[in-house]
């Protein structure tokens with residue numbers, strides 16, 4: 001039996017998933033959060049919710065049968081599963097195309113009202129990136145299986161819980177030099193995770209359907225500006241060194257051997273393309289769903305973790 005205020009979230013243990021659980025459970029929705037390992041991720045997920053509003057579901061292998069059982073119980077399904085690099089059996093096509101295809105098929109079969117899928121911004125131009133092509137393929141499969149689905153295409157999503165600003169804060173606090181790829185000129189429209197989860201919440205509340213929406217923050221800033229803002233915020237001066245492409249490729253080839261790569265060849269290709277609105281789709285601003293949080297203001301709230309002297313250190317820069 002379907003519970004009217006129940007949300008099923010796949011990929012719930014990630015940055016966006018944890019923030020979404022907080023948003024929905026605080027507003028009296030019941031959330032079923034799917035993870036591959038309750039043992040490893042349970043403590044991160046459980047602490048996000050009001051007592052009694054969250055159910056954890058462990059799924060290791062996704063089948064029609066186990067997905068369908070969950071879809072039967074909810075009116076809204078949100079898919080946040082995604083990877084930034086391929087490892088072993090986790091291929092882009094499997095995660096970004098085949099899995100969303102299966103989820104959207106099951107959502108449709110089981111009369112789910114809303115299927116919301118997180119894709120990515122700027123992937124249309126990045127025709128040489130496997131990540132981008134697999135995300136686009138996923139969008140096409142979903143639209144075919146569940147034409148009323150909502151596809152969200154965010155720029156970089158950041159917060160104290162991310163793998164982006166916090167990684168750069170860590171690296172910039174220890175390394176004397178930071179390489180700049182493509183001269184640091186690639187543009188981004190970073191959106192704070194709480195602005196994005198407010199948008200998803202409004203999409204559910206106002207029952208928006210059949211839309212593709214680019215989700216961006218209030219500013220357009222270059223990669224170099226992002227690094228400079230982070231440096232200012234952590235109170236450090238570092239050399240930002242533009243790397244010629246052939247050196248950047250060697251850099252990426254070495255980095256991608258790491259268990260959690262800092263950069264892969266595919267990510268280097270993606271970095272070539274601006275990550276800003278395409279004007280092909282509507283944006284969150286067209287739906288009056290504003291994203292007001294500014295990058296510098298927000299990172300200043302948590303950068304003290306990487307500042308010498310901590311929260312009460314005097315700013316030098």
Ligand SMILES: NC(=O)c1ccc[n+]([C@@H]2O[C@H](COP(=O)([O-])OP(=O)(O)OC[C@H]3O[C@@H](n4cnc5c(N)ncnc54)[C@H](OP(=O)(O)O)[C@@H]3O)[C@@H](O)[C@H]2O)c1
Nearest residue numbers: 011013014015016035036080081082118119120154156157
């Ligand atoms: N963060 C950004 O800047 C950004 C920008 C644009 C688009 N997006 C998209 O937004 C979505 C959510 O992003 P996020 O930052 O919250 O991601 P995240 O922190 O990396 O979390 C992704 C989730 O995917 C699940 N997952 C990973 N590999 C999986 C696999 N092989 N099978 C099943 N589940 C798997 C993980 O869940 P378990 O380990 O618990 O199973 C994890 O919770 C992704 O699709 C991402 O591509 C993110």
